[in-house]
Amino acid sequence: MATLDNPFTPGFGQVPPFMAGRRYVIENIEDAFVNGPGDPNLTTIFTGARGTGKTTLLTLLADEAEERGWITARVSSVPGMLEDILQQAARSGSHLLAQEQKARINSIGIGGVASLGWEYADRNNAGKNWRSRLTSLLDELEPHGVGLVITIDELQSEFDEMVQLASVYQHLIAEGRRISLLAAGLPYQVSRVLNDKSISFLRRAARHQLTRIPDSDIRVALKETIEAGGKQITDEALFAATRAIDGFPFMMQLVGYRMWPKSNGNRIDLNAAKRGIEAARYEMRSNILETTYMELSDGDLAFVKAMLPDKDVSLTADIANRMGKSTGYAAQYRRRLLEEGVIGERGRGKVGFELPGWRDFALEKLEEEDF
Ligand SMILES: Nc1ncnc2c1ncn2[C@@H]1O[C@H](COP(=O)(O)OP(=O)(O)OP(=O)(O)O)[C@@H](O)[C@H]1O
Numbered sequence: 001m002a003t004l005d006n007p008f009t010p011g012f013g014q015v016p017p018f019m020a021g022r023r024y025v026i027e028n029i030e031d032a033f034v035n036g037p038g039d040p041n042l043t044t045i046f047t048g049a050r051g052t053g054k055t056t057l058l059t060l061l062a063d064e065a066e067e068r069g070w071i072t073a074r075v076s077s078v079p080g081m082l083e084d085i086l087q088q089a090a091r092s093g094s095h096l097l098a099q100e101q102k103a104r105i106n107s108i109g110i111g112g113v114a115s116l117g118w119e120y121a122d123r124n125n126a127g128k129n130w131r132s133r134l135t136s137l138l139d140e141l142e143p144h145g146v147g148l149v150i151t152i153d154e155l156q157s158e159f160d161e162m163v164q165l166a167s168v169y170q171h172l173i174a175e176g177r178r179i180s181l182l183a184a185g186l187p188y189q190v191s192r193v194l195n196d197k198s199i200s201f202l203r204r205a206a207r208h209q210l211t212r213i214p215d216s217d218i219r220v221a222l223k224e225t226i227e228a229g230g231k232q233i234t235d236e237a238l239f240a241a242t243r244a245i246d247g248f249p250f251m252m253q254l255v256g257y258r259m260w261p262k263s264n265g266n267r268i269d270l271n272a273a274k275r276g277i278e279a280a281r282y283e284m285r286s287n288i289l290e291t292t293y294m295e296l297s298d299g300d301l302a303f304v305k306a307m308l309p310d311k312d313v314s315l316t317a318d319i320a321n322r323m324g325k326s327t328g329y330a331a332q333y334r335r336r337l338l339e340e341g342v343i344g345e346r347g348r349g350k351v352g353f354e355l356p357g358w359r360d361f362a363l364e365k366l367e368e369e370d371f
């Protein structure tokens with residue numbers, strides 16, 4: 001019997017064969033690509049904790065945009081971003097752009113050390129230059145009815161090129177250009193970016209927070225992925241897996257990926273699920289939980305510790321009490337942890353942990369450190 005390829009995608013930013021949830025946000029932005037200029041969702045910022053699917057969503061949406069006749073430039077917030085946008089746009093639109101235009105973009109791009117030095121020597125001039133280069137690219141696309149989608153991953157604050165981009169983008173939108181900006185970042189990075197006065201325009205962007213995915217959506221996507229891959233899963237295995245995944249996209253891929261080779265024949269039974277879950281938990285710890293834990297301050301950890309006595313959901317008032325602090329004091333750590341994606345709101349004045357396995361992990365860590 002030939003072995004079936006594992007259909008799960010636990011690599012970062014890989015678009016899975018079946019997305020769990022996220023249906024409406026995807027649909028709304030797809031509609032925006034059809035509606036064109038004026039649709040507010042053409043400028044959208046996604047926030048979410050590690051492993052919630054930001055990169056995946058940007059990739060998927062850029063692919064969808066291309067299918068609807070847009071060209072795309074897919075970049076991250078790293079030095080050289082502006083240049084990268086032009087190069088990628090030129091490549092993506094090469095079938096439409098005149099030869100001369102392509103050469104111009106490329107020659108400026110490969111201008112090397114001299115042009116770099118000049119750019120830094122005269123920032124304003126470089127900014128203007130970039131704007132006119134982008135504008136002439138859009139000019140050439142316009143007769144074809146084609147627009148440009150820019151996706152920016154891993155938004156970072158205090159990044160000059162982002163300031164420049166936001167200012168140029170604002171003008172292009174005002175001119176009614178066919179252009180779209182989809183950006184993503186960790187919540188605290190995004191709030192820092194939006195608090196930067198020079199980028200205030202982006203505060204008007206549509207915001208979308210990638211939170212936990214409902215169990216019912218996880219169950220469906222898990223089953224579909226397995227069946228489309230040529231295997232079956234028993235109901236009890238599906239139930240156990242969904243529970244362990246706890247609404248977290250990266251965990252869905254880990255659990256699925258690890259259960260797959262453990263199947264009994266082509267059937268993933270409870271035993272296979274349990275073994276897969278165990279392996280996935282281990283990876284989840286090293287990939288997500290450890291990294292997140294390292295970023296927390298003592299105040300954050302005190303808040304986390306004060307949540308542990310509750311079974312599932314904690315009242316903010318109880319947490320403050322256990323911390324021996326005012327609710328106002330506790331509130332600042334509540335906000336920080338919400339932004340880190342460690343906790344999520346569970347109704348008025350209530351919070352719960354967002355990351356699967358976090359409770360046991362935190363308990364163990366805090367004990368180990370005698371916190
Ligand atoms: N809606 C979804 N359904 C199922 N799996 C998903 C979904 N979205 C993302 N994934 C999977 O989750 C994993 C993490 O996705 P991704 O790398 O996009 O997260 P991220 O938010 O960009 O994380 P980071 O902050 O670390 O960059 C990937 O393995 C991806 O295939």
Ligand SMILES: [Mg+2]
Nearest residue numbers: 013054055056
């Ligand atoms: Mg990412």
